[in-house]
Amino acid sequence: xxxxxxxxxxxxxxxxxxxxxxxxxxxxxxxxxxxxxxxxxxxxxxxxxxxxxxxxxxxxxxxxxxxxxxxxxxxxxxxxxxxxxxxxxxxxxxxxxxxxxxxxxxxxxxxxxxxxxxxxxxxxxxxxxxxxxxxxxxxxxxxxxxxxxxxxxxxxxxxxxxxxxxxxxxxxxxxxxxxxxxxxxxxxxxxxxxxxxxxxxxxx
Amino acid sequence: xxxxxxxxxxxxxxxxxxxxxxxxxxxxxxxxxxxxxxxxxxxxxxxxxxxxxxxxxxxxxxxxxxxxxxxxxxxxxxxxxxxxxxxxxxxxxxxxxxxxxxxxxxxxxxxxxxxxxxxxxxxxxxxxxxxxxxxxxxxxxxxxxxxxxxxxxxxxxxxxxxxxxxxxxxxxxxxxxxxxxxxxxxxxxxxxxx
Numbered sequence: 001x002x003x004x005x006x007x008x009x010x011x012x013x014x015x016x017x018x019x020x021x022x023x024x025x026x027x028x029x030x031x032x033x034x035x036x037x038x039x040x041x042x043x044x045x046x047x048x049x050x051x052x053x054x055x056x057x058x059x060x061x062x063x064x065x066x067x068x069x070x071x072x073x074x075x076x077x078x079x080x081x082x083x084x085x086x087x088x089x090x091x092x093x094x095x096x097x098x099x100x101x102x103x104x105x106x107x108x109x110x111x112x113x114x115x116x117x118x119x120x121x122x123x124x125x126x127x128x129x130x131x132x133x134x135x136x137x138x139x140x141x142x143x144x145x146x147x148x149x150x151x152x153x154x155x156x157x158x159x160x161x162x163x164x165x166x167x168x169x170x171x172x173x174x175x176x177x178x179x180x181x182x183x184x185x186x187x188x189x190x191x192x193x194x195x196x197x198x199x200x201x202x203x204x
Numbered sequence: 205x206x207x208x209x210x211x212x213x214x215x216x217x218x219x220x221x222x223x224x225x226x227x228x229x230x231x232x233x234x235x236x237x238x239x240x241x242x243x244x245x246x247x248x249x250x251x252x253x254x255x256x257x258x259x260x261x262x263x264x265x266x267x268x269x270x271x272x273x274x275x276x277x278x279x280x281x282x283x284x285x286x287x288x289x290x291x292x293x294x295x296x297x298x299x300x301x302x303x304x305x306x307x308x309x310x311x312x313x314x315x316x317x318x319x320x321x322x323x324x325x326x327x328x329x330x331x332x333x334x335x336x337x338x339x340x341x342x343x344x345x346x347x348x349x350x351x352x353x354x355x356x357x358x359x360x361x362x363x364x365x366x367x368x369x370x371x372x373x374x375x376x377x378x379x380x381x382x383x384x385x386x387x388x389x390x391x392x393x394x395x396x397x398x
Contacts, residue, residue, distance in 0.1 A: 015229030022236035029243035046361040049368055050255045064357070167254060172358025176282070176351045179360065180379070187259050195254035196361060 038108050040132035041065040046172035047201035054197065058163045060154070061197075063109050064170035068178035069137030071111030072153045074164060081105045083160035091152060094118050111137040114149055140181050150185050158189075166194035255364060259377065276336070276344045278323060280316070281305075281380070282351035282359045283388050287395055288316050291387075292323075299383055305391045310362045320347075320370045342373045350380040352388055 043065055056075075063071040074080060085104050089096055092114050096104075100121035104110075107128075112120055112135050120131055141147035158164060166186060170179060186194060274293045281289040291298040291305045298304040309315040327336040327343055337343055349363050360377070367375045380388075 019229045033247045046358040048365040054254045170357045174357040176355040177353035
């Protein structure tokens with residue numbers, strides 16, 4: 001029987017076009033990339049139809065997770081975080097060394113009782129993560145105004161950066177009781193206008 | 205100077221070994237896709253959007269709220285479990301009438317949005333229409349949004365969003381009063397029975 005000859009095709013493909021496409025996409029993503037900001041808690045914001053963009057700088061962000069734990073964050077435009085921390089230190093007479101201060105300035109949101117702040121600033125990154133996981137957020141007792149530390153954080157932040165706008169980034173499952181307390185705190189300081197961070201959705 | 209010697213004379217034979225110009229790009233493509241994947245996951249493509257809200261300035265001895273015509277007042281109560289309760293007119297009257305407080309949801313077709321659309325239509329077809337709209341053509345409907353503590357933030361944003369969607373210019377977030385808390389409790393019991 002005559003053998004049927006199977007034509008042996010080359011297994012090597014021309015990768016040039018694929019390579020081109022891959023690098024085109026890569027370039028696109030590299031140019032549009034903006035690293036996700038590090039946040040101690042995962043927050044899923046509710047959606048709305050509004051499309052007002054949030055400014056990148058001069059923003060005080062109040063982060064509220066689904067359990068109602070509150071964190072505060074401010075960007076370091078014009079070294080405002082440095083002044084912010086200095087204001088907090090002088091108000092509560094805390095002792096924080098320069099190395100720890102640098103940690104705070106380069107860090108992200110904080111959500112601890114003020115008494116734990118020196119320990120938090122001096123802690124190593126892993127220890128800080130652990131503290132963030134176990135924290136109950138900034139104490140904001142509405143009945144006792146002395147215990148409302150969010151008020152102090154806010155006052156000092158606004159003193160450090162007078163142009164700062166306030167943005168509330170809360171989880172859609174965050175209890176309304178906490179939101180009410182946060183809004184009351186803002187209102188008490190004369191911050192009547194602020195933004196609620198939402199993800200965009202269409203009306204229907 | 206820096207010339208590359210092509211055709212190196214190999215023992216004077218003058219025969220150059222012909223090299224293939226094809227380079228295997230597989231590894232390069234692999235690497236490129238790996239990087240693409242990395243950047244795709246770390247990028248936040250859509251910028252977050254924000255909803256502006258303005259609260260009234262806090263004055264402790266706030267005198268009485270501006271007089272509101274009964275026809276133009278609507279109260280939305282955000283109850284737990286994503287239930288939305290609403291009534292028109294004054295709270296005292298709503299408390300007296302067991303059928304005044306109605307329940308709805310955030311459903312996009314037949315929820316709160318339909319209630320608002322119907323109310324606006326009612327104001328529009330009213331014989332006294334001129335009284336229901338100001339000179340800019342905006343309705344005089346005032347929506348008071350009150351949430352109980354056990355409600356969630358997402359519901360408040362949804363309620364505010366409905367105001368935007370229906371272009372209701374006058375709305376306010378107000379603390380819930382005790383009689384209204386009882387109203388919510390009563391209505392929630394009714395909702396459960398159904």
